[in-house]
Every structure is written in C-alpha cells, then in structure tokens.
Amino acid sequence: MKGKSVLIIATLAVAGIIVAKSDAFACGEGKTHGQEVKSAPTFMSPVMLMSAESETIEKTIKVDGMTCGSCAKSIERSVKKVNGIIEVKADYKAGTCKIKAKKDVNMEEVFKAIEKAGFKPVGEI
Numbered sequence: 001m002k003g004k005s006v007l008i009i010a011t012l013a014v015a016g017i018i019v020a021k022s023d024a025f026a027c028g029e030g031k032t033h034g035q036e037v038k039s040a041p042t043f044m045s046p047v048m049l050m051s052a053e054s055e056t057i058e059k060t061i062k063v064d065g066m067t068c069g070s071c072a073k074s075i076e077r078s079v080k081k082v083n084g085i086i087e088v089k090a091d092y093k094a095g096t097c098k099i100k101a102k103k104d105v106n107m108e109e110v111f112k113a114i115e116k117a118g119f120k121p122v123g124e125i
C-alpha cells in the first residue's frame with residue numbers, strides 16, 4: 001500500500017514536469033521561456049513576491065532650510081502624502097530627505113511637497 005502511493009506521487013511529479021515542459025515550448029520562445037517556467041515563484045518568500053510585483057526606488061534629495069527635528073518632521077509629513085511614497089526620512093543635520101517609493105513616483109510632486117512644507121529642495125544627490 002505504501003509503495004503504491006509513492007508510485008502515484010512519482011507519477012504525478014513526472015506528469016507535472018511534462019506539463020511544465022510542454023508549456024515552455026508551446027509559445028515557441030524556446031529556451032528563455034523554459035527558464036522562466038523553471039523559476040516559477042513557488043520558492044519565493046512573500047517579501048520577494050512583493051518586491052517583484054512593485055519595483056521600488058530610493059532617492060536622496062538635498063533640502064535647504066531645515067534647522068531642527070521638527071523641520072524634518074514637517075517635510076516627512078508633507079512628502080508622505082505624495083502618491084507612491086512608501087517611506088520618508090528627513091535629516092536636518094545632513095540637510096537631506098531620503099525617500100523610498102514606487103518606481104513610478106512623480107519626483108516633481110515630491111519636490112513640490114517639500115516646498116509646501118516651507119523648505120527648498122535643491123536636487124537629487
């Protein structure tokens with residue numbers, strides 16, 4: 001009985017491989033597509049899946065006019081409202097604002113948000 005179920009599992013596994021292979025060549029794209037099938041997201045952790053689905057960018061913006069921690073906080077509050085922003089960290093000592101955002105974030109809006117908070121975005125560094 002035990003041997004039989006092992007055989008069934010083995011058969012299913014082989015069938016699975018055959019299905020995957022025929023899928024790989026069905027589109028006529030040959031090797032490249034076959035490799036894509038092999039690296040199907042079966043072994044991906046949820047974190048890897050998230051980053052694969054939505055690519056992110058990280059940028060540092062030079063900002064003039066910050067003099068204390070609450071300056072930095074008000075920039076963070078303002079920039080966080082921009083579409084696509086994931087994380088904002090302003091540093092008044094360094095005079096920078098670091099952002100992590102979705103790839104398609106509108107940097108012009110980020111700059112505007114910094115201006116809106118009362119500071120001067122100098123540019124990306």
Ligand SMILES: [Cu+2]
Nearest residue numbers: 067068070071
């Ligand atoms: Cu301040």
